């Protein structure tokens with residue numbers, strides 16, 4: 001479902017004399033449907049960079065990033081947007097929303113964008129908000145004023161609203177209480193059971209051990225000294 005081939009990344013610092021910093025070279029791995037792979041490695045090893053490349057936020061220097069048959073490293077922006085709508089979900093650490101949109105709409109939006117009927121999309125959104133213990137009194141409000149943990153749970157609900165075949169999870173259990181952490185681990189297990197291919201960054205080692213089938217240490221893709 002996800003296949004990374006000979007992937008390299010160099011950052012060019014345009015505001016610092018064009019200095020080029022190689023952060024990754026020859027990265028290679030794949031993730032099968034129903035499998036969860038954890039990215040590990042020291043701080044600065046390139047876990048977030050790799051995840052952002054897979055989502056198409058960062059441009060790869062060379063190599064291929066195949067997600068459901070689309071090569072993100074070479075795809076046109078509109079192909080990447082279509083891939084994100086239908087195939088590739090991303091739960092980042094922070095919720096970014098349009099101000100004034102009610103929480104329940106924020107969660108239902110990925111389904112509405114796919115043409116799901118409104119009643120079904122809102123029903124799914126309410127079910128997820130209930131599971132993630134967001135009080136019903138908050139559903140009609142914009143999540144912009146919510147607490148950090150509440151925003152994270154809204155973000156998770158949104159990320160799991162559509163059954164994406166491929167999912168990227170960046171610290172999905174960070175700053176959650178024990179009960180909500182369990183719910184998130186259940187959602188991940190359910191996504192795996194329906195065949196989603198998942199790549200996650202989990203500093204929560206116990207959570208990682210529970211949901212990940214294997215770990216890939218990103219530092220093994222560090223560029224070789226020239």
Ligand SMILES: Nc1ncnc2c1ncn2[C@@H]1O[C@H](COP(=O)(O)OP(=O)(O)OP(=O)(O)O)[C@@H](O)[C@H]1O
Pocket residue numbers: 011021023041042043044045046047048049050
């Ligand atoms: N936009 C950027 N411009 C320049 N350098 C960057 C950029 N983003 C990341 N880097 C560099 O790439 C390297 C990898 O960073 P990255 O954030 O991917 O590491 P990480 O493994 O996710 O670390 P952490 O566990 O601390 O979040 C670091 O040396 C970082 O300085």
